[in-house]
Amino acid sequence: MIDFPSSTTSSITNELIEKIRRLISLKEKIKIIGGGTKERLGRKVFGNPINVSENRGIITYDPAELFVTVRSGTPIAYLEAVLKQHGQYLPFEPPHLGEQATVGGVVACGLSGPSRPYKGALKDYLLKVKIINGKGEVLTFGSQVIKNVAGFDLFRLMAGAQGTLGIILEVTFKVLPLPPFSTTVVLEKNATEALRFLSIIAAKYFPISASCYYNNRLYVRVSGYEKPVRRAAKAIGGDILANDHQFWNSVKERTHPFFRNSQRLWRFVLPQAAPLTPIEGEWFFDWGGSQRWWKGEGDNREAIFRWARDQGGYAWYLDKEETLASPLDTALMRIHRRIKEAFDPFGLLNPGRIYEEF
Amino acid sequence: MFKERKTKNSKNHSELIKTLLHSLPKEEVIHEPEELSVYECDGLTAFKVLPLAVVIPQKIAEILVILSACKRFGVPIVVRGGGTGLSGGATPVEGGIVLSLSKFNQILEIDPINRIARVEPGVTNMQVSQAAAPYGLYFAPDPSSQIACTIGGNIAENAGGIHCLKYGLTVNNVLAIKMLTVEGEIVSIGNVGGESPGCDLLSLIVGSEGMLGIVIEATLRLVPKPECAKLVVGCFDDITKASKTVSQIIASGIVPAGLEIMDKLVIEAVQFYIQVGFPISVAAVLLCELDGMFEEVEEECRLVEQMMIQMGATEIILSKNEEERLLLWKARKSAFPAAGRISPDYYCMDGTIPRKSLAFVLNRIAELAAQYNLRVGNVFHAGDGNIHPLILYDNSIAGEKERVESLGEKILELCVEVGGSITGEHGVGLEKLGPMCFQFSLEEIWQFHRLKRALDPHALLNPGKAIPTLHRCAEFGKMHVHQGQIAFRNVERF
Numbered sequence: 058m059i060d061f062p063s064s065t066t067s068s069i070t071n072e073l074i075e076k077i078r079r080l081i082s083l084k085e086k087i088k089i090i091g092g093g094t095k096e097r098l099g100r101k102v103f104g105n106p107i108n109v110s111e112n113r114g115i116i117t118y119d120p121a122e123l124f125v126t127v128r129s130g131t132p133i134a135y136l137e138a139v140l141k142q143h144g145q146y147l148p149f150e151p152p153h154l155g156e157q158a159t160v161g162g163v164v165a166c167g168l169s170g171p172s173r174p175y176k177g178a179l180k181d182y183l184l185k186v187k188i189i190n191g192k193g194e195v196l197t198f199g200s201q202v203i204k205n206v207a208g209f210d211l212f213r214l215m216a217g218a219q220g221t222l223g224i225i226l227e228v229t230f231k232v233l234p235l236p237p238f239s240t241t242v243v244l245e246k247n248a249t250e251a252l253r254f255l256s257i258i259a260a261k262y263f264p265i266s267a268s269c270y271y272n273n274r275l276y277v278r279v280s281g282y283e284k285p286v287r288r289a290a291k292a293i294g295g296d297i298l299a300n301d302h303q304f305w306n307s308v309k310e311r312t313h314p315f316f317r318n319s320q321r322l323w324r325f326v327l328p329q330a331a332p333l334t335p336i337e338g339e340w341f342f343d344w345g346g347s348q349r350w351w352k353g354e355g356d357n358r359e360a361i362f363r364w365a366r367d368q369g370g371y372a373w374y375l376d377k378e379e380t381l382a383s384p385l386d387t388a389l390m391r392i393h394r395r396i397k398e399a400f401d402p403f404g405l406l407n408p409g410r411i412y413e414e415f
Numbered sequence: 416m417f418k419e420r421k422t423k424n425s426k427n428h429s430e431l432i433k434t435l436l437h438s439l440p441k442e443e444v445i446h447e448p449e450e451l452s453v454y455e456c457d458g459l460t461a462f463k464v465l466p467l468a469v470v471i472p473q474k475i476a477e478i479l480v481i482l483s484a485c486k487r488f489g490v491p492i493v494v495r496g497g498g499t500g501l502s503g504g505a506t507p508v509e510g511g512i513v514l515s516l517s518k519f520n521q522i523l524e525i526d527p528i529n530r531i532a533r534v535e536p537g538v539t540n541m542q543v544s545q546a547a548a549p550y551g552l553y554f555a556p557d558p559s560s561q562i563a564c565t566i567g568g569n570i571a572e573n574a575g576g577i578h579c580l581k582y583g584l585t586v587n588n589v590l591a592i593k594m595l596t597v598e599g600e601i602v603s604i605g606n607v608g609g610e611s612p613g614c615d616l617l618s619l620i621v622g623s624e625g626m627l628g629i630v631i632e633a634t635l636r637l638v639p640k641p642e643c644a645k646l647v648v649g650c651f652d653d654i655t656k657a658s659k660t661v662s663q664i665i666a667s668g669i670v671p672a673g674l675e676i677m678d679k680l681v682i683e684a685v686q687f688y689i690q691v692g693f694p695i696s697v698a699a700v701l702l703c704e705l706d707g708m709f710e711e712v713e714e715e716c717r718l719v720e721q722m723m724i725q726m727g728a729t730e731i732i733l734s735k736n737e738e739e740r741l742l743l744w745k746a747r748k749s750a751f752p753a754a755g756r757i758s759p760d761y762y763c764m765d766g767t768i769p770r771k772s773l774a775f776v777l778n779r780i781a782e783l784a785a786q787y788n789l790r791v792g793n794v795f796h797a798g799d800g801n802i803h804p805l806i807l808y809d810n811s812i813a814g815e816k817e818r819v820e821s822l823g824e825k826i827l828e829l830c831v832e833v834g835g836s837i838t839g840e841h842g843v844g845l846e847k848l849g850p851m852c853f854q855f856s857l858e859e860i861w862q863f864h865r866l867k868r869a870l871d872p873h874a875l876l877n878p879g880k881a882i883p884t885l886h887r888c889a890e891f892g893k894m895h896v897h898q899g900q901i902a903f904r905n906v907e908r909f
């Protein structure tokens with residue numbers, strides 16, 4: 058049967074498009090708001106607020122075909138609940154960071170959770186995105202099928218662009234069945250030992266689905282069929298963690314005790330086995346050691362950004378209200394500005410959200 | 416990009432060659448017509464263009480010299496890897512040069528601790544996995560052309576392979592690249608850790624068909640080899656049943672390492688070529704490879720076998736050992752040479768459709784083939800809906816090639832109609848500029864052009880490929896409406 062609901066535009070989507078086009082025709086700057094839960098994740102934006110959270114609902118969900126198409130204002134929690142009813146999930150485990158979090162906001166921020174190094178990132182599960190660009194044109198890139206190499210992959214470019222290139226109207230994700238069984242083991246290790254151990258187990262064919270380190274403890278989650286999972290868990294060693302679902306949720310949502318009083322927080326993304334950071338303070342490693350959180354002031358920001366760069370990675374500094382990312386070098390910044398111009402020639406969409414320059 | 420470029424200017428051409436000969440070692444510049452013909456096309460031999468010159472530099476500094484000379488004389492550049500592309504991506508453009516990266520063939524680092532390989536772009540896909548093998552690791556994307564195609568070409572085409580159903584395409588397995596911009600700057604894009612600030616340029620460059628920059632280094636993700644792999648082959652008396660089994664397997668939650676279908680025509684051709692012992696009267700075989708830890712492979716083999724029987728498989732072959740598994744795969748892998756044995760010429764199509772449309776589309780293709788009086792064989796990546804209809808023909812019969820092209824276009828139109836794509840892995844190149852107009856609206860094509868211009872303002876890198884001109888789409892649209900064929904979805908938009 059070739060019966061695909063053509064991407065039916067709801068009247069709310071139409072109203073939203075009209076509202077956006079009106080602002081664009083007046084050359085008014087636009088501040089895009091989803092659930093408003095992730096304002097802190099970028100720089101402050103000044104502009105006419107456009108709230109996309111009314112643009113919600115699932116458009117197509119075909120569990121057998123492993124994909125779902127939703128409107129951008131759909132709460133991510135709602136989407137995940139529907140998928141769960143059908144025994145499926147978003148394998149990149151997006152952090153919600155608040156009940157109101159929307160699909161559009163999650164895609165715009167390019168957020169992936171603890172499973173990221175093992176199951177892939179948000180961009181690996183993104184199949185199609187419908188946007189409205191800074192000229193008011195409604196464009197669709199990607200398709201519901203996984204293998205699609207026609208044209209540039211502009212849908213993946215929307216992941217992490219934080220709304221600077223277009224306002225996301227609709228998103229299609231690839232989904233997968235929930236693993237039938239999961240368990241987590243805890244091992245006593247110091248930070249150096251933990252990183253080394255993570256490298257060793259990652260080189261084996263174990264169905265690891267998350268790992269993190271905090272306060273001399275290494276946590277490894279294994280997921281899949283029960284028998285191989287039990288064998289892998291035993292081979293990895295350590296004690297079984299009770300209530301592991303709750304634990305990983307606290308890592309994903311950053312409600313783990315480490316994140317308490319984290320008005321100032323550094324986030325590093327580095328090669329897994331990068332050496333320990335020479336700065337004193339409290340650390341939390343996620344993503345098998347690739348995503349590292351540090352609670353501290355970090356007075357000399359430039360030096361910290363440089364250190365991350367020297368390790369082959371990047372850093373982000375989150376204070377109470379906003380996030381500053383590692384600076385881009387001149388050539389990369391120029392590319393970003395030109396891409397911004399290609400989508401948003403008048404510089405109207407979320408100006409300055411990631412960097413002052415675009 | 417929008418206007419025909421004035422590169423016919425022969426004075427500029429001879430000046431460019433003079434400059435190249437002056438600044439590069441002599442053996443790195445080829446410009447005699449008889450030597451140039453080796454480079455006149457890639458794996459798609461239907462399009463041939465003789466380049467102005469071919470340069471085969473050994474150092475980045477030399478590429479910089481070439482770039483600046485080409486910029487000065489307004490001469491376009493086509494980067495070439497292994498030249499195995501199937502859509503004309505590496506085919507020279509009129510009045511342009513070919514920049515071969517074959518001398519950039521070093522594996523710079525295999526880092527088993529971080530499980531990454533850092534390589535130059537001219538390294539072949541196979542060499543990476545070979546170099547990683549001592550550590551029990553490999554590079555997952557495995558195009559059938561892996562002995563000859565290069566990492567640079569894989570990145571430019573976002574290549575896939577039999578195992579990408581489970582392990583992802585190139586885009587899912589590249590962590591970082593170094594790219595030379597057309598301005599001659601080296602930019603680092605991506606991050607081994609997985610995330611970088613700003614927009615996801617890495618995903619933009621992967622699959623951009625050499626039009627946005629020159630990839631000069633890549634850092635690739637290596638993955639551990641599974642404990643074991645087994646192949647379950649189901650034989651069916653009806654391809655519809657085989658197709659429905661594909662949907663069932665995927666819907667059940669199993670992600671096979673590979674899930675492939677061969678139809679009657681292809682099976683017959685293959686049997687003629689190598690002896691694998693499929694039953695004679697079989698209409699389709701479904702090959703399902705399961706890999707992972709011993710227990711899960713055992714469990715999944717059992718489930719898959721059950722599903723195949725339920726769906727009406729007439730016979731099931733289970734690989735008992737590694738040797739048998741490889742022999743069965745050999746049958747699949749020899750499909751293309753085998754097709755070459757039963758027909759003077761064949762045209763390999765590439766498109767993607769939703770799995771649930773497999774049976775419908777295959778039947779429709781058979782109907783179309785009958786209408787066009789052409790034979791079509793099917794051997795394809797069923798698990799991700801990536802079909803490869805093989806249209807058999809004889810080029811020496813007048814008008815047959817045109818009929819093939821017309822049938823091919825129909826098939827791609829059908830792919831888009833059911834919600835799929837005009838290319839799953841071979842890319843657009845020169846071959847599918849027309850069908851791009853089925854899949855995208857004019858505004859979307861404009862957006863592609865604006866993006867191309869953002870990175871390559873003077874249209875020096877592989878111009879005229881991958882994105883049709885708006886004029887072309889207008890013509891294409893008119894032609895289709897004129898012939899009264901299936902509605903062209905872009906027409907109403909302009």
Ligand SMILES: Cc1cc2nc3c(=O)[nH]c(=O)nc-3n(C[C@H](O)[C@H](O)[C@H](O)COP(=O)(O)OP(=O)(O)OC[C@H]3O[C@@H](n4cnc5c(N)ncnc54)[C@H](O)[C@@H]3O)c2cc1C
Pocket residue numbers: 457458493494495496497498499500501503504505516536557558559560563564565566567568569570571572573574575576577624625626628629630631840841877
């Ligand atoms: C027998 C056969 C089987 C095949 N099987 C498969 C398959 O299973 N799956 C699949 O996906 N493909 C397959 N292909 C197609 C082809 O092998 C792939 O597209 C491959 O990725 C091309 O690599 P290449 O090095 O030969 O690139 P080329 O053909 O030389 O170039 C392809 C494109 O990449 C660009 N390019 C090359 N290097 C660079 C660089 N360093 N920087 C920027 N741009 C660059 C070129 O300009 C061109 O546009 C097959 C081809 C053949 C002949």
